[in-house]
Amino acid sequence: MLIAVGMFLLIFVGCGKDKEEQIEDRQSEEQAIQAQKRTTADPPKEIIDEEQVEKKESGEQAVQAQEKVAPDIPKEAPDEVTGKDGAPMSLIPAGEFQMGTESFEVPQLLQWAKRWHPGSDAGFLENETPCHTVYLDAFYIDKYEVTNALYRKFMDATSHKTPKFWDDPRFNAPDQPVVGVSWYDAKAYAEWAGKRLPTEAEWEKAAQGGLIGKRFPWGDSDMDGTQCNFLDKNWLDENSDDGYKHTAPVGSFIPNGYGLYDMAGNAAEWCADRYDKYYYAKSPERNPAGTDSGVSRVIRGGGWFDLPYFVRPASRSNKNPLDMDSRIGFRCVTQE
């Protein structure tokens, strides 16, 4: 049975590539590692130039984050605010949370993951270990992924270039999340809106929704079609129908405990940090802001073409910051 499912997966994903151009298979950890090696070893010149500036800025921001003791957001702050772009944002209170996955949980998670992809190995889970305590200052985060409607306001105001899938009817309704944007596009939007991209620590705490040690933002149960938009029966998982083959209008599924929508699935989301597979073993306890070397940027939350294990709050992915992928959008945070 497992072999049959595996063959189906390989054949079907292969077919998906033909039908849905530019969609990449991320099941192979080995491929991801090879891609990381390539981008690290030989990045395009434009990345090097921008990365040098970003690297300096990122280092300064990390130092500032570590030196900051008191949160900028007072305790009496409202639970919700509206960003300068008009997007509603929810308060994530200051405090500790448990980030990542315990090493002893990996074998059980792997067995669970093999239900959808029998060829899975532990490599894609090991970057989530060790589980560790992280303290974050308070911050506000967008309740929804940034939509095409909001992104249009940004383009109208700044003459920023259009996203890769702007004219693609599968992705371009006003209330669908904007996708096909590079990390630099997302960063430019955030700056226009008076915000910034979340660190992956901020993103993970927000995604947990206040739950402790749960697999998904809604708990440990598998998808029943009401919680998120992922690789459901429209592509592969015949046990769940979320109703959407591509991106859904933002907010189509249940919110998590912080009132946030689509932290699992729909569009995967850019984070500010550079990606480092081994970062958790050495990251600071307070306000970690990512490593200061490497090219790839962190992607969180999985999307409409991702299997269940990639839409867990703890799952970590990464992409070249110049990539404009139909699975990837973003949301923003602020501490002002």
Ligand SMILES: [Ca+2]
């Ligand atoms: Ca779906």
Ligand SMILES: [Ca+2]
């Ligand atoms: Ca999402």
